[in-house]
Amino acid sequence: MPLGKKIAFLGTGNMAEALVKGLLRAGTASREEILCSEPRAERRAEIQARYGVETSGDNRALAERADIVVISVKPQIIEHLLVEIAPAIDHRKLVISIAAGIPILAIARKLGAGVRIVRVMPNTPALVGAGATALARGAHATDADLEQARALFQSVGTTEVVEEPLLDAVTGLSGSGPAFVFLAIEALADGGVKVGLARPVAMALAAQTVLGSAKLVLETGEHPGRLKDQVTSPGGTAIAGVHALEVGGLRAALIAAVEAATRRSRELGEKAAK
Numbered sequence: 363m364p365l366g367k368k369i370a371f372l373g374t375g376n377m378a379e380a381l382v383k384g385l386l387r388a389g390t391a392s393r394e395e396i397l398c399s400e401p402r403a404e405r406r407a408e409i410q411a412r413y414g415v416e417t418s419g420d421n422r423a424l425a426e427r428a429d430i431v432v433i434s435v436k437p438q439i440i441e442h443l444l445v446e447i448a449p450a451i452d453h454r455k456l457v458i459s460i461a462a463g464i465p466i467l468a469i470a471r472k473l474g475a476g477v478r479i480v481r482v483m484p485n486t487p488a489l490v491g492a493g494a495t496a497l498a499r500g501a502h503a504t505d506a507d508l509e510q511a512r513a514l515f516q517s518v519g520t521t522e523v524v525e526e527p528l529l530d531a532v533t534g535l536s537g538s539g540p541a542f543v544f545l546a547i548e549a550l551a552d553g554g555v556k557v558g559l560a561r562p563v564a565m566a567l568a569a570q571t572v573l574g575s576a577k578l579v580l581e582t583g584e585h586p587g588r589l590k591d592q593v594t595s596p597g598g599t600a601i602a603g604v605h606a607l608e609v610g611g612l613r614a615a616l617i618a619a620v621e622a623a624t625r626r627s628r629e630l631g632e633k634a635a636k
């Protein structure tokens with residue numbers, strides 16, 4: 363459903379591009395309603411050519427014209443950006459930050475008291491309408507703001523509302539998780555190639571196996587352990603593979619990956635809070 367709002371993305375890198383494409387695809391915003399800022403002319407031309415949206419190198423000018431300002435630069439440069447756009451932000455605008463780790467308070471400190479902020483952690487599958495996003499509301503954001511932010515991200519996937527301190531954990535799991543899963547898909551395909559499959563066939567089978575298995579978990583609501591049991595026949599092939607994964611420490615490695623990414627998100631936040 364169209365939101366009918368002008369949305370400015372400040373920093374049009376990988377994540378912002380995934381959102382732009384996802385929102386256009388879903389019809390949540392029209393090309394005329396999306397503004398993208400980006401310092402490099404080459405990248406601006408690329409975004410303009412791909413999506414037909416307006417691009418600019420002037421963050422403040424775009425922020426001035428938008429109803430919703432999405433802060434989508436790297437956490438390391440957010441402070442600089444906030445100082446730059448602060449004169450363009452007041453209580454009439456909704457500010458959405460997708461920067462990993464950066465607390466709402468650190469953003470509010472730079473943008474001024476009373477600013478309506480929703481902090482969000484999306485992920486790149488939003489590009490194909492299959493994102494997983496969690497949102498946390500700032501002190502001055504209204505119920506309507508949270509709903510509006512939720513509607514925006516719901517149009518490109520699923521959404522959860524959490525308390526802000528949990529957003530680091532979300533960053534560790536679903537924000538960073540696509541990287542873990544891509545590694546798994548690549549490795550599954552490598553396995554297929556090792557046992558004789560052509561690369562494109564192995565890749566197609568690996569990706570579809572991950573997609574199908576995830577769908578099965580979501581659509582049946584069954585515990586993944588039970589679904590695993592349905593694949594493993596006594597003395598069969600799957601249990602032989604499961605044993606190899608247990609020896610390799612797959613579960614511990616995934617838990618450690620989520621924990622490490624969460625820790626890194628907290629570190630970024632601590633730096634910003636100083």
Ligand SMILES: NC(=O)C1=CN([C@@H]2O[C@H](COP(=O)(O)OP(=O)(O)OC[C@H]3O[C@@H](n4cnc5c(N)ncnc54)[C@H](OP(=O)(O)O)[C@@H]3O)[C@@H](O)[C@H]2O)C=CC1
Pocket residue numbers: 372373374375376377378399400401402405421434435436437439443460461462463483484485486537538
């Ligand atoms: N990638 C992901 O999966 C996810 C990322 N995020 C968050 O999204 C944010 C962006 O990440 P990601 O898209 O991966 O990073 P990218 O580096 O791909 O994107 C950041 C963009 O900001 C641009 N930029 C740099 N300086 C400025 C500036 N002063 N004003 C405006 N734009 C600027 C960069 O341009 P240039 O390249 O020319 O320097 C780049 O295009 C981060 O805060 C990250 O934590 C959240 C969830 C998932």
Ligand SMILES: O=C(O)[C@@H]1CCC=N1
Pocket residue numbers: 462533537538
């Ligand atoms: O690696 C990063 O910093 C970003 C945040 C979540 C996923 N990618």
